[in-house]
Amino acid sequence: MNWLNHELYIEPIDAYIDPARPVRRAIITHGHADHARPGHEHVLATPQTIAIMKQRYGANCAGSFQELDFGETLVDGPVTITLFPAGHILGSAQVRLAYQGRVAVVTGDYKTHADSTAQPFELVPCDLFVTEATFGLPVFQHPDPTREIARLLASVEAQPDRCHVIGAYALGKAQRVIKLIREAGYDAPIFLHGAQEKLCAYYAGQGVELGNLQKALDRDRGSFPGHIVIAPPSALRDRWSRRLPDPVVCQASGWMTIRQRAKQSGVELPLVISDHADWNELTATITATGADTVWVTHGREDALVHWCRSQGLKAEPLYMQGREEDAGE
Numbered sequence: 001m002n003w004l005n006h007e008l009y010i011e012p013i014d015a016y017i018d019p020a021r022p023v024r025r026a027i028i029t030h031g032h033a034d035h036a037r038p039g040h041e042h043v044l045a046t047p048q049t050i051a052i053m054k055q056r057y058g059a060n061c062a063g064s065f066q067e068l069d070f071g072e073t074l075v076d077g078p079v080t081i082t083l084f085p086a087g088h089i090l091g092s093a094q095v096r097l098a099y100q101g102r103v104a105v106v107t108g109d110y111k112t113h114a115d116s117t118a119q120p121f122e123l124v125p126c127d128l129f130v131t132e133a134t135f136g137l138p139v140f141q142h143p144d145p146t147r148e149i150a151r152l153l154a155s156v157e158a159q160p161d162r163c164h165v166i167g168a169y170a171l172g173k174a175q176r177v178i179k180l181i182r183e184a185g186y187d188a189p190i191f192l193h194g195a196q197e198k199l200c201a202y203y204a205g206q207g208v209e210l211g212n213l214q215k216a217l218d219r220d221r222g223s224f225p226g227h228i229v230i231a232p233p234s235a236l237r238d239r240w241s242r243r244l245p246d247p248v249v250c251q252a253s254g255w256m257t258i259r260q261r262a263k264q265s266g267v268e269l270p271l272v273i274s275d276h277a278d279w280n281e282l283t284a285t286i287t288a289t290g291a292d293t294v295w296v297t298h299g300r301e302d303a304l305v306h307w308c309r310s311q312g313l314k315a316e317p318l319y320m321q322g323r324e325e326d327a328g329e
């Protein structure tokens with residue numbers, strides 16, 4: 001499509017989707033740092049994504065903001081813009097663009113399986129589907145997350161003298177893990193690293209019930225055994241974690257499918273919990289959109305491009321700057 005290029009630049013309206021550098025006009029799919037950057041003149045996004053950007057980068061992180069709710073249509077000259085839920089994190093959107101009878105959908109990051117901390121994914125029929133491919137290899141087939149949480153809670157019960165510290169990215173993953181733990185019936189206080197507090201409070205304010213959360217900072221060592229602590233993955237390897245007596249180090253990530261990776265990073269209890277589509281979701285979604293053209297970005301492009309072509313679709317990789325591996329996973 002010559003009106004949308006490989007940098008996700010929408011030529012007729014001079015706007016970019018998730019640009020890597022400051023631009024005049026940006027449409028932002030969601031709040032993760034590799035998609036939402038500060039410094040744009042004008043930002044169009046869901047109300048939740050705008051709130052998250054302001055919280056992370058400051059209220060003046062863009063010249064101006066324009067909210068667009070899910071399903072609401074913005075007619076911008078010759079282009080019609082609509083945002084649909086991507087099911088990835090709170091407020092995450094797929095961008096639907098219609099121009100001269102052709103429809104393109106840019107997914108940002110997405111997953112189609114259930115997650116009660118994000119608005120559920122909606123399938124949007126289109127001609128051009130721009131998909132991420134973070135887990136775009138057949139080896140990535142994510143298990144049911146409730147099974148992973150059951151393993152965690154069995155370990156907590158079996159080792160009451162130790163604490164379980166879960167490495168989980170502060171935006172999206174931490175809240176999802178906490179919610180899954182609550183839905184499994186665990187109602188004891190969960191302790192938070194300071195980096196998790198603001199975003200957990202934001203999610204709770206948006207109606208995502210996270211139960212009794214307490215600051216880990218204020219506690220002495222004696223209060224941790226038998227409890228669960230949530231911290232950014234980086235904190236598991238720094239001084240911060242020394243306050244925890246004999247912790248069982250857990251990590252919640254789609255990358256935990258690769259056991260060797262878990263072992264190398266000192267993870268005792270890997271939890272395969274991902275906020276991205278796995279191989280089967282990627283291929284099923286591509287088929288279901290009815291798209292004749294697929295652009296693949298953000299991860300394992302080659303395998304998915306090859307699969308698309310084997311299905312008779314036109315497919316190309318987009319090698320976008322700053323989109324190597326998803327830090328949120």
Ligand SMILES: [Zn+2]
Pocket residue numbers: 030032088109326328
């Ligand atoms: Zn993301």
